[in-house]
Amino acid sequence: MTPQANTNSSNTAFLKIYKKLYKTLGPQRWWPGDTPFEIIVGAILTQNTNWHNASLAIEKIKVAGLLHPKKLLMEHRRIPRLIKTSGFYRMKSKYLRAFLKYYVGKYDGRTSRIVKKNTRAIRHELLKIPGIGPETADSILLYAFDKRVFVVDGYTRRIFSRHGMIKSDMPYDTLQKFIESNLPASTRIYNEFHALLVRAGKEYCRKNEPLCTTCPLGELLPRA
DNA sequence: TTCCGGCGTC
DNA sequence: GACGCTGGAA
Incomplete structure (x- = not known):
C-alpha cells in the first residue's frame, strides 16, 4: 500500500x-505562543517539566522585555533568575544561551532565514547544540518552523x-x-x-x- | 544509570 | 512528604 x-x-x-x-x-x-521564538524558548524550558512552570518562566522573560533572540543573548546573564520556575534552570540557561549563539550568529535570529533551509539540514544543526535532543529539535521544527516532522x-x-x-x-x-x-x-x-x-x-x-x-x-x- | 529542580497535586 | 512533569547529558 x-x-x-x-x-x-x-x-x-x-x-x-x-x-x-x-x-x-x-x-x-498548538503550540501556545505568539512567535516562533517564543515557541523555541518554550520547547527548551518545558523539557521534563510541566507546561505551567515553563510558561511562568516565559512570562518573566516577556515582562523583562527580553523575548527576542538578540536582546536575550545580550542579557544572557539574567537568564538563570528569569527562568528559575521552569526547573533545571542552571542547565537550561546554558542550553538557551547555546541556542541563541547559534540562532543569532548564523541566522541573525530571524525565522525567515532559517526556514529557507531544508528540514534535515536544520535538524542536523539543532542536534549539535547542547541541550537540544531529538524531541526538542523536532518540536522546534514542527511548531516553530512548520516543518513536517x-x-x-x-x-x-x-x-x-x-x-x-x-x-x-x-x-x-x-x-x-x-x-x-x-x-x-x-x-x-x-x-x-x-x-x-x-x-x-x-x-x-x-x-x-x-x-x-x-x-x-x-x-x-x-x-x- | 544518575543528575538536573521548581512547583502543583495527592 | 512523595510523585510527576511535553528530556538531555555524562
Missing part, C-alpha cells in the same frame, strides 16, 4: 487513534506501547519513521496528533493508574 493510499481510509491503528482523539478532544491549537515523546511511547503497537524501547528515529510511515504526510496532522497525545497522556494514560475505562481510546485497547 502506498503512503497516499492511507490518506482517506482509516486503516492503520495510528490513524484510528488520531481520529478518535480528535473527535473526542477536539483541536488543541512527527514529534515523539514519552506520552507517545506510553500510549502506543500500552496499545501493543510498538515496543517502548524503540530508538527515537526508528519509532518516528515507523509512525510517519503509517500516517498521511501532513504537517497539520503531525501538529495536532502530538498535541492530542500529550493531552491523552496527561489526563488518561497516566504513568500510574491509567484511566482506561473513561479514556477515549479505551475501546481501541487490545484484548488482554
